[in-house]
Amino acid sequence: xxxxDLFYTWMDVSAAQSLGEALKKNRTLMEIGLECDYLAxxxxxxxxxxMDALQTNESLTVLNLARNCLGNTGVKVVANALKRNRSITNxxxxxxxxxxxxxxxxxxxxxxxxxxxLDLADNQIGTKGAWHLSDALPANKGxxxxxxRNCNLGEKGAAYIADALKANTVLATLYLDTQxxxxxxxxxxxxxLKVNQWLSxxx
Numbered sequence: 001x002x003x004x005d006l007f008y009t010w011m012d013v014s015a016a017q018s019l020g021e022a023l024k025k026n027r028t029l030m031e032i033g034l035e036c037d038y039l040a041x042x043x044x045x046x047x048x049x050x051m052d053a054l055q056t057n058e059s060l061t062v063l064n065l066a067r068n069c070l071g072n073t074g075v076k077v078v079a080n081a082l083k084r085n086r087s088i089t090n091x092x093x094x095x096x097x098x099x100x101x102x103x104x105x106x107x108x109x110x111x112x113x114x115x116x117x118l119d120l121a122d123n124q125i126g127t128k129g130a131w132h133l134s135d136a137l138p139a140n141k142g143x144x145x146x147x148x149r150n151c152n153l154g155e156k157g158a159a160y161i162a163d164a165l166k167a168n169t170v171l172a173t174l175y176l177d178t179q180x181x182x183x184x185x186x187x188x189x190x191x192x193l194k195v196n197q198w199l200s201x202x203x
Contacts (some may be wrong), residue, residue: 005033013045020049023057031062033066035092043074043097051081058087066094066119075101079108086114094147096123102129106136120150121175129172130157138167145173155182162188165196 011019011034023029034050047070054060067079075098082088093105102125109115125133130153135142154162158181165171181189193199 002030003033004029004031007033008038011046013080016046016121017049020051020053021054023024023050023060023180026057028097030180031058031064032060033062033064035064037146040156043068043070046055046079047074047077048090050110051077053089054081056100060087062097063088063117065074066092066098068096070096070101071100072101079104082108082115083111085112087174089114090117091115092119093123094119096127097123099124099126101130103132104152106132109133109140109143111137115152116142117145119145119147121147122188123151125151125153125157126156127157127160130154130160132163134160137161137164137171141170142170143171146171148173149175150178153179153181155180155185158182158185159188162192165189165192165199168196169198171199174199177203 018199023032031178046068047065050118054063068074070078075093075096078093079101082091102120102123105118105120108117125148129151130148133148147195148161153176158176159177161174161176162185189202193202
C-alpha cells in the first residue's frame, strides 16, 4: 500500500491515535489524504498523534490535511513535526482555520529543505502572516510551489511577498489570486520579477 485516501471519514481522536501508531511502523505508504476528516474543535488532539508519527516515518511524501479544523494550535503541531521530518515534499493545509499559526510554518520553512510544495490557500494569513512568510522565504532553499490564494494578504502583505522574491532563488510557482493586492504591491511584484530569474508562474 502506497496511497491511503481517508477523505470525509470524520475521523475522531481515537482513530487518529490508531492511525498515528500505524504510521510509526509503516515503511511503504507514500501519500495520505486526510481531507475533511476532522472532529470539530479538536484540532491539536487530532493532529498530535499523526504528527508524532512523522518523527519516525521516512516513507511518506504527500500529506493532505486540507479542510480540517486544525486552528492555530493544530497547525503549530504540524509545523513542529515538519521541522524534523525529511521525507514529506508536498503539504496541503488549505482551509484549516489558522491565521497567527503561519508564524510556526514560517519558522519551519527556514530549516526544512525537503518540502517543495506548500498549499496555504483559504486561510486568513493576513498582512502580519505575509510578513512572517516573506522573512522566511529568502532563507528557504527547497520550496518550489507556494499557494497563497484567498489569504487576505492585503496590499502590504503582497508587497512583503514581492520583496522576498528578490532574495529567493528557488520558488518557481506562486499563487496570489482572489485577493486585492493593489497597485503598490503590483508595482513591487514587477520590480521583483526584474531581479528574480527563477519564478516561472505567478498567478
